[in-house]
Amino acid sequence: VISRPFQDLVPLCLWQASRSMSKITLTYFNAPGRAHGIRVALFTAGVAFEDKRIEGKDWPALKPKTHGGSLPVLEIDGKMYTQSAALARWAGKKSTMYPKDDIEALRCDEVMAIGEDLLAKTPSSQDPAEKKRLREEFAKGFMKLKCDMLEQYCAEAGDNFVSGGKDLTIADLSIQGLCDMVKSGNFDYVDPSYMDAYPKMLALAGRVASSDILKKYEESQKK
Structure with missing residues (x-):
C-alpha cells in the first residue's frame, strides 16, 4: 500500500519535493500500535512511502531479518532504521507534528x-x-x-x-x-x-x- 499524502494541508512545493525523495518503506503489523504516529506524521507531511503491513503468522520468518528482532522498521533506500520513538520523531519533524519550541x-x-x-x-x-x-x-x-x-x-x-x-x-x-x-x-x-x-x-x-x-x-x- 502506498500512503496517499495529506495534499489538502501540505503546500504544493512540499508535495512535489516529496515525490522525488528516496524510497521509503515502513514495516509493521496490520494494526496501529507503535507505527501509528509514524504513519500519520509521514502522511501529514506529504511524504510518499510504502506502508507494508504484515500478519502475525509472517513475523517469525521476518524477525531474523530485522535489526534487533523488532518492529516497526523503516527502510530508506534499502538502509534499515529501528526504534519507534526515533522513527516517529524523524517523521514528525517533516510536518508540524514535532514541536519547534x-x-x-x-x-x-x-x-x-x-x-x-x-x-x-x-x-x-x-x-x-x-x-x-x-x-x-x-x-x-x-x-x-x-x-x-x-x-x-x-x-x-x-x-x-x-x-x-x-x-x-x-x-x-x-x-x-x-x-x-x-x-x-x-x-x-x-x-x-x-x-x-x-x-x-x-x-x-x-x-x-x-x-x-x-x-x-x-x-x-x-x-
Whole structure:
C-alpha cells in the first residue's frame, strides 16, 4: 500500500519535493500500535512511502531479518532504521507534528519515552494464568505510575495539546494509541474500563481522533 499524502494541508512545493525523495518503506503489523504516529506524521507531511503491513503468522520468518528482532522498521533506500520513538520523531519533524519550541519538544520527547517505557516493560508469559497475574499486577503498579504522569501532563496542558502547543504532535498520537489499545480490549488482562480513571487522557485522545489530521488520515485508509 502506498500512503496517499495529506495534499489538502501540505503546500504544493512540499508535495512535489516529496515525490522525488528516496524510497521509503515502513514495516509493521496490520494494526496501529507503535507505527501509528509514524504513519500519520509521514502522511501529514506529504511524504510518499510504502506502508507494508504484515500478519502475525509472517513475523517469525521476518524477525531474523530485522535489526534487533523488532518492529516497526523503516527502510530508506534499502538502509534499515529501528526504534519507534526515533522513527516517529524523524517523521514528525517533516510536518508540524514535532514541536519547534525547545520546551515543547522536551515535553513531547518525555511523553514519547513514557509510552515506550510502559509498552517495553509490559510483562508477558506463555502461560495464560501467569500472564493474567503479571498483567494485573502491572496495571496496579508500573502502568498506573506512568498513566498518572501522562494524566498530569494532559491536565497541565489545559486547552493545548500535551506538549503545550496548539499543534497536534506525535506525543498526542502516542497517548491516543494507548487509550485506544486499552479501551478496545487489545491490552490483554487490563480491563477496558481502566482508562476511565484518566479523564484528561481520554479527552485528549478524543480531540486527536476528531482532528482534521486524523480524519484525513483515516479517510485515506479507506481507499
